[in-house]
Amino acid sequence: MKNMSWINHPAMKNIDPRKLAVLVELIGDAEGKPLDKSLPSLMSANAKLKTMGLSFTAEETNLILEILTKDMSPSEKQKFNSMRVMMENVIQKNSKR
Incomplete structure (x- = not known):
């Protein structure tokens, strides 16, 4: 993993250790x-979080996306944000079931 400075972000201060483990794995797999x-x-x-009965908070999700997109070009970031909106809509629909 390139840069672990994100772990000192205030959103990580009281994170559940199980969520942190998933997050470290995610960032390691996806960063860059x-x-x-x-x-x-x-x-x-x-x-994986859902199977544990957990989910990332909005602040944690924003930090994850910030980390994942930091090395992307502006056009890649725009595509990512479009996909994010679609994913959020799907997640909201599924959580209402």
Whole structure:
């Protein structure tokens, strides 16, 4: 993993150790990869958390996305944000079931 400074972010202060383990794995798998390679890692992390009865908070999610997109070009970031909106809509629909 390139840079672990994100672990000192205030959003990580009281994070559940199980969530932190999933997050470290996610960042390790996805950091610096192009959009099409990082989205599956994010979806896998969310699925893993769901099986544990956990989910990332909005602040944790924003930090994850900041880390994953920091090396992307502006056009890649725009695509990523579009995909994020679609993913959030799907997640909201599934959580209402």
